[in-house]
Amino acid sequence: MNLLEVRNLKTYFSTTKGMLKAVDDVSFHLESGQALGLVGESGCGKTTSALSIARLLPKEGRIVGGEIFLDGHDVLLDSENELRKRRWRDVSIIFQGAMNALNPVLTVGEQIAEAIVLHERLSKEEALKKSQELLDLVEIPKERYKRYPHEFSGGMKQRAMIAMALACDPKLIIGDEPTTALDVMIQAQILNLLERLRRERSMGMILITHDLSILGETCDHIAVMYAGKIVETGTVTDIFEHARHPYTDRLIRCFPNIHGKKAIPEGIEGYPPNLLDPPAGCRFHPRCEYAFDRCRVEEPLTRHVGGEHTVACHLVEETR
C-alpha cells in the first residue's frame, strides 16, 4: 500500500488581488520506505504541497479540492483536535533554515523533549533522556542537550532539527530545503545522515529542493513542479537520463556536468508566471523553446511514457 497518496490536490491562497493558485491539480504518491524529491523554482508550490499534507497552511491558504491519504487515513477530514494529536507522529517537518526554527531562549534538549512530552506519556526527565539519545543518533555529543541554539553551528542546528523530526517516530518526514544555507560539505553530511536514518527506520521522506543535484543520490523518485503543477515524474534515472519535458531538460542543464565535456551551465530565460493569472494552455509555453500553437491553447494531460515515468507535455504525443 502507498504510504502517501495525493490526488488532484488544489491549494489556493486568497489574496487582495484574487485567488492565487499555488498548487493546482497535483497528484503524486509515495511508497513506504521510499524517498520522493520535489523540485522546481521558487514559488512553484513545493512547500505549499508539503504544508498541505501536514495541514499547516497559513490562514490565507485553503485546500479547495483533492484528497490526501496518509497510511490509508484521510488527512483532510481531521478536526483541529485530531490533527493536533496526529501531528509529528504521522508527519514531521524539517524546516527551511534551522537557525530560525529553534527558540533562542530554550535549550536544544528542551525543544526536542517538547515534542516527546506532547505526544507520549513520558515525564520531562524521560523525554530529556530520549532527546539525548536522539542527539546521539544525529551525531551530536549527548551532553550538548543542555546548550542553547546560539551555541550550535549551522550544521549542528540542522542536525538538531532532524533529531527533533525523529522524536515521535513519524511515518513520513518532509525535508523542506533541509540543506539550503549550509555549505557543500555540511550539505553532504546532512544528506547522508538523512539517507541513513531513513533506511534504518524505513520511513517515507519527501525532500523539497530547488537543487536537482542533491536529489540524485537521496531519492527514489522525483517530481518536477512548475507553476503549481507537476510536469514530470519518474525514477531518478527517468528524470536525469530520459527527461521528456522541456522544463526538466532545461532544469538539468542549469547545473554544470562534472563528467563529459565542459560547458557553461545554461539558465532558463524569463520568469515563472504569475500564479494569480497563469498563462493559458501549457503554463511553461512562454518560456519553452519548442512551444507550438497547441501549447498556447490546450493544457497538456499527464501521460505515462513507460514504467512510472509520466509527463505533461504535448510534444510527447506529437513525436510519438
Added chain:
Amino acid sequence: MREFLDQVKANKMALTGTIVLAFFVLTAIIGPFFFPFDVMEFGNVEDILQPPGPGHILGTDDMGRDVLGYLIAGSRVSLLVGALATLLCMVIGTVIGIVAGYSGKAVDNILMRITDFFLVIPWLPLMMVLAAILGTSIWNIILVIGVTSWAGTARVVRAQTLSVRERQFVERTVSIGAGSGHIMLYHILPNVFPLVFASTILVAAAAITSETTLSFLGMGDPAHASWGMMLHYAFETGATSTGAWWYFLPPGICVVAVVLAFTLMGYAFDEILNPKLKER
C-alpha cells in the same frame, strides 16, 4: 545573565539606581531592628515636634514619635506596596498582552479596547473612588494600584508578542502539535520577558508615587506607617506651616529618591535590553 550584570555595572544610570534602591531595601529590612517603631505608641507631651537633636536624630512628630523610626517603618510599607502592586500589574499586563497579541482577531480587539479604556481613564480619580469603596487597607491599595496601571505593560507586551508570533519556531511548535496555551507559556513568554522586566521597573516608580498620593489624600491605611501617611499627617497637623521641616522633608526626599532610582534603572535596562537605544 552574567553579561547583563556586567552591562549594569558599566552603565552609570543603572548602577546609581541599583545602589540607591538597594540602600532603601536593606534599610527597610534590617532598619526596624535598630529603630523599633509602633505607630500606635505615642511619645511624651514635651517630645512633640522636637527638632533634630540627640536621642532623636531626625526630631519628633506631632505625637512625639521618633521621625527616623517612623521613616524606616514607612519605607517597609511603601516599598512593599510598590513591589506587590507592580507584580500584580505585571501579571495582568503580561497575560492580557500575550493573549491579545497571540490570539489576534476579535480577542485582540476586545482586550485592546479594554486596555485603551484603562489607558485613557484619569487614574487618580479612579483610584480614589476605588480606594474609598473598598476601604482603607494596604491590600486594597495594592489591588487598586495593580488593576489601574497595567495598561501600558499590556500594550508593550502585545506589540512584542505580535513580532515573536511570526518567528519560525512558533510555526515549528504548531507543527509538533502544541496548543495555543503551550506556545504562549513556553515560547512567547520567555521571549517577551526581558521587555516585561524593563517596562515593569518603570511601573514600580509609578506605583510608589500612587501609593504616596493616595495616602497623602487620606485613602491610606492609618494602621500602617508609610511615607504617604507621614506626609498626610505632617500636612494635616500643620507641620508644613509651622516650619517643622524634619517631619515632612525626609519622607518627601525618600519618595523622590526611590522613584528616581526606579526610573534610572528602568531607562538603563531598557537601553541595555534594547541595543538600538545605546549611546554611540
